[in-house]
Amino acid sequence: MSVLIIVILLTTLFQSLIEAEIIYNGSSTAKDEWWKHATFYQVYPRTFKDSDGNGLGDLNGVISKLPHLVNAGVNAAWFSPIFKSPGVDSGYDISDFRDIDEQFGTMSDFERLVQRAHELGLKIILDFVPNHTSDQHVWFQLSKNKTEGYEDYYVWKDGYNSTTPPNHWISIFLNSAWEYVAERDQFYYHLFTNAQPELNYRNPKVVQEMKVSYNLIVIH
Numbered sequence: 001m002s003v004l005i006i007v008i009l010l011t012t013l014f015q016s017l018i019e020a021e022i023i024y025n026g027s028s029t030a031k032d033e034w035w036k037h038a039t040f041y042q043v044y045p046r047t048f049k050d051s052d053g054n055g056l057g058d059l060n061g062v063i064s065k066l067p068h069l070v071n072a073g074v075n076a077a078w079f080s081p082i083f084k085s086p087g088v089d090s091g092y093d094i095s096d097f098r099d100i101d102e103q104f105g106t107m108s109d110f111e112r113l114v115q116r117a118h119e120l121g122l123k124i125i126l127d128f129v130p131n132h133t134s135d136q137h138v139w140f141q142l143s144k145n146k147t148e149g150y151e152d153y154y155v156w157k158d159g160y161n162s163t164t165p166p167n168h169w170i171s172i173f174l175n176s177a178w179e180y181v182a183e184r185d186q187f188y189y190h191l192f193t194n195a196q197p198e199l200n201y202r203n204p205k206v207v208q209e210m211k212v213s214y215n216l217i218v219i220h
Helices: 002-024 059-071 107-119 138-144 204-218
Strands: 040-043 076-079 096-100 123-126 178-181 186-189
Touching (some): 059 076, 096 107, 107 123
């Protein structure tokens, strides 16, 4: 059963990536089926190639190896998270969707990466995680203090008291999916770690913010 669940999750993830890439290319027609015959390579930037000798991989290091990927028959490079993050969950806790984590480089480095990849005919797929943010994201800092306009950026609920959450929901790590914040005297929902509060997509402002973040990346 556990193997079946893993297969389903991986299939869902792959489908999501393909849908994101189709949107990236400005097409959603059934004819856009390049991915059915493509060879994908997952790039984990932190350990892929260090260009400056600091012991950590970076985007410039990846750029230097793009021809190697193409020569090996790779058609699309799938990047693990590269956005700004405290790194609690391998970069999936994003503190700024509109900037590159400094350990990997800068937005200019990212632009050069995309340009070079396109020159080589290589597609770039990014792990863009819209489900939640880091608890260090400025939106969450404003929301937990009930700053006007940001009160409902995340999923907040009253508990029975400061130690008893609204319900018995659990995270994927099998602990409570709720975390208490004294500043609001409320709990916020997190499907993953307690450092990854869930965004509230019932709030139109959140939807618009994420559209801006997404478009900033895909225009490259």
